């Protein structure tokens with residue numbers, strides 16, 4: 001069997017904002033085609049780390065590599081899809097107009113653009129709402145539209161910062177089905193969360209607390225090693241003392 005390759009390599013990454021040290025010596029490899037969850041309490045440093053992976057910020061020390069290329073790199077932009085924590089949508093435009101705007105940024109034109117718009121809206125189950133102004137969308141619909149936008153250019157790596165916040169359990173399930181579909185097509189997904197049942201759905205997890213990566217493993221490994229019934233319990237064991 002072919003060994004899986006790392007497509008993201010985080011090497012001794014630290015980050016300071018003023019005097020506050022937000023990331024502390026993080027080293028981690030994320031494999032091609034896995035769903036990797038970054039789990040940690042609010043303020044742990046998850047967003048700070050994924051922003052660096054998306055090329056939107058730089059470490060104070062250490063390095064991030066994507067496909068063996070040091071970040072940030074313009075060359076990699078088309079390989080990365082990033083969905084931020086808050087939606088960056090034009091409320092006064094329709095969903096379709098938003099999708100057309102972002103498609104143009106990625107250089108998608110004509111028939112190809114139209115086809116991708118149809119595909120991504122189908123994936124997030126918003127095909128029937130294409131012409132609605134975004135201002136008439138619910139919070140969950142806006143999250144799904146943001147996801148559709150992050151998927152437009154078929155990125156190899158998809159970085160999702162709390163993608164299902166404010167989304168009800170039924171929709172959350174359908175979004176996770178979409179994640180698994182993408183994974184099966186070879187996309188690597190990085191998902192930040194503090195929802196424990198969501199953590200269980202990831203192939204591997206990185207537990208992050210106060211800017212430190214305190215454990216990495218599959219949900220089963222993390223529970224097994226700490227003799228815990230739940231990820232929450234395992235987290236407390238790793239974070240305790």
Ligand SMILES: Nc1ncnc2c1ncn2[C@@H]1O[C@H](COP(=O)(O)OP(=O)(O)OP(=O)(O)O)[C@@H](O)[C@H]1O
Pocket residue numbers: 017022040041042043044045046047048049085194
């Ligand atoms: N641009 C910035 N300037 C100063 N401090 C910042 C900046 N960005 C983040 N921080 C601080 O860094 C710490 C980590 O924030 P971060 O957003 O990475 O946490 P998080 O784990 O993503 O939390 P949440 O789950 O609430 O989004 C926080 O204390 C935050 O206030």
